[in-house]
Amino acid sequence: MPQAPERHRLSLPTGELELDIHDSQFALDDVMGFAARANAKRGFLFLSKVLGKHWPVTPGMMRKVHASLADTVPELPGPVVFIAMAETAIGLGQGVFEAWLAAHPGREGLFLHTSRYRVGAAPIIEFEEAHSHAPRQFLHMPPNAHTRELLLSAKALVLVDDEASTGNTFLNLTDACRKLNPGIAHVHLATITNFMGAMATAALSERFGLPVTMGAPVSGEYRFTPGQLASASAPAQLFDASADRGASGEFGRYGLHRALTLPDGLAERLAGDVKPGERVLVLGTGEFMHPSYLLGAALERLGVNVVVQSTTRSPILTWGAVTAALTFPDNYGEGVANFLYNVTPGQYEHVFICHETAPKQALLDLADTLKARLFHFKTETHVEEVS
Template sequence: MNAQPDPRDLGRRCVTLPTGALELTLGAGALEADALLGFAARANARRGFLFLSKVLGKHWPVTPSTMLRVHDRLAATVPPVEGPIVFIAMAETAIGLGQGVFEAWLCAHPGQEALFVHTTRYRVGSGDLIEFEEAHSHAPRQFLHMPQDPALRALLLSARTLVLVDDEASTGNTFLNLTNACRRLNPGIDRVHLATITNFMGADATAGLSARFGLPVTLGALVDGEYRFQPSDYVAPNDAAQRFDPDADRGASTGFGRLGLSQALRAPEQLAERLAAEFAPGATVAVLGTGEFMHAATLLGAALERRGVNVKVQSTTRSPILTWGAVSHALRFPDNYGEGVANFIYNIAPGQYDHVLVCHETASNPALRELAGLLDARLFHFQSEDHVEEVPVR
C-alpha cells in the first residue's frame, strides 16, 4: 500500500533559482499547485523569480478547454454585486485571463451590466490615458484608456465594483495603484474583488486588504500561500523592455478591449471550420497570441478544439526569462509593435508542432515575418472579430 504524502510537505517548497532562493508555504489549493504552476527565473533586476502559470496560455502551452475552466472557476469567486461592475485585466500577461473571466461571468449573469477593459503599454486613439505603475515589472509603466463610447464610459464612471484580474498576487501594490487611479475617476466605487490564479501575499496581508485599500476587498484564488525570496548575486542584463512614446501609433487595436467592451468576443467559427478541414487527423497545432493580443487566439484555439483538433494555445511576451526550470526553450525576435524591444516565445521549439498559427492585431511587418520564419508559421491578422485575414509569408 502506497503511503500518502504528508499534507504539510505538500505545502512547502524550497526552490533554488539562478537568481536566488525562493521559499513557499502553500495553503488552500496546495494539492493542485503543481498542475497550475511552475517556477522560472526572470532576467529582471526588480524581481528574479516568476510563478509561471501552466493554465494561463502565456509562457506554457495549454489546451483551450483547460483555460476556459479556469476562467469559469475565477468568475465564480466574484461575490454578488449590485450595479454596474468593471472587469480590468492586467497587461500584458493576464489580458487573456481577464477577458475570459469577464466572459465567463457574463455567461453566468445574463442581463447584468458589466464592462471589460484591459490595461496596456500602448496608446490607441487620442483619448485620455490613466497611468499607474507595476513596480516589479520589467516594463513598469501601465495605462488604462478611458472608453470613448458614451455608454461604455458611463459604465466605467457609474460602476460600484471593480474586479481586477491577474495571474498572481504577490504584494498587492499594483492592484492598489490601479484602484486608486480608478477611484479618482469614479469615487462611487465601493468594493474591489481580486481574481488571481495564485495569491502569495500571505494570510495576514490578504486579511488586511480592506484596511489598506480603504474599502471592502475580497479575493478569489486557486492557490493561496506566501513566499520569501533571497536574491543571489545574479546580474540581470540592462535591456530596455519599454519605450513608450505617447505620439507613436504602434498598431494596437481599439476593438478588442483597450477602449472597453460590454459583451463577449465572437469566436472565428468560419476560420476554425476551414482550418480544421485542412489539418490531417491527429495533427498537432499551436495557436499563438502576440503580446497583448491574447484572447482572440484562445477563442480560435477553442473553436478548433471543438472540432476535434489537437491544439494548444500560448502567447509571445516581452518578459525576459532564463532557460531554466519551467522554461525549457526560448526564442527571441523583434516586437511586432515597433517599440524596438525584444520579444520572446517560451516552451515552443521549431518543428514541435505540425502547424503553428500566429494571431496578431498589428499589420504584417518584418517582426511577424521573422517569427513566422522561426516557427514555420502562418500569420492571421485580426482586423476585427469578424474580419480575419491570412497574410502570405512566402
C-alpha cells in the first residue's frame, strides 16, 4: 500500500499553506523551512537551507546536495547544456554541473546561468519568471565561438532551480532556447524540491512538447490560500539595457565548459587568521554565489568551522525560517534594496564577502556593518582584497 503523505499545515502572515510530502531523501527540516514573502504575486516561500542563499549551510552539505541532483540526470545525448536560474539557484546549478562533470569524465557539457544584468554587448535572450518580484530574466548568447556552438548544437538541457511549483519558468526558458536551437530533444529538470504534484509532473512531456524528466530528492504538492499579501516597499528590478552594472562574464553568464578553480593560497592565508573554535561566514553577493562556496569548501578542507550564504534581492518577511533581516543598497548600483537573512552583526568572528563588482560604497558599508573583509574576484585566479 502507498504510504500516507507527510502533511504540514501552516498559518503564514500572508495566508494558509498546506504541503503534502510524498517522497524525501532528506529529513525535510534539514533541507527547507517556510517563510512569508513581501510579494503580492506569491505570499509564501519554500526557503531552502542547503543553497547557501537565505540560510547558512556548510560547504559539505552543499556538496552532498550537488551530487544528489547530478545523480538524477539521466544518460542524455550531447552536447548537454546546464542552465541555472537566477538568482537563487546560480550556485546550486554550477555545483550540479561540476558534480556531473566529475562523474562523467570526457563528456562535453556547457554551464550557463540566467541573469538580471546585461554583460557587455552580447545579445540576450529574454524570458519571464512570472511569479517573481523581479520577473525579467536574461540568458546571454556566448561571445566565444565554440561556446556558442555548444549552445546552438545542444541535444539536451538540464535546467536547475531550487524548487518547482508550477513549471512555468522552466517552460518559458525551454521555449526561448528551442527558438535558438530547434534540435533540443530532451529536457531534464533538477530541483531540490518538486511541489508540482504527481499529475503535473507526469504531464510535463506533453506540456513541453518533447521528453522531459524530473529529478528532485523531495517531492509533493502544496495548496496556498492567500490572505493579506504583502507588497514590497520598493521595486525589485529596474533594468536598464545600456547600464554597466559591473557584472562579469567570467563566472557563468558567458558559459563555462569546466569546473571553476580557486587559488589555494587565498584559503590558506585566510585560514591562518582563524583561531580554533572561531566561526566563519563566507558571503556571496547577489548573483555571485559559486566562488563563495568554493572558498568555503577550501576553508572547510583546512579544518575551519565555516558556513556559506549570500545576499539577495528577494524581500522576505521576518517570520518562520527568517529570524533576522538586514537591508542595504545593492552593490550592482541598480538602485534596488538588497537583503541578508538570518545573520546579525557580531554573530561570526570572521566574515569574508566575495563580490564581482567594483568596491562601491554599498559594499564598504555592508563590510563595516558585519566587520567583514571584502574580496573582489576579477577572475577566478585574480582576487584582490579591498583595504
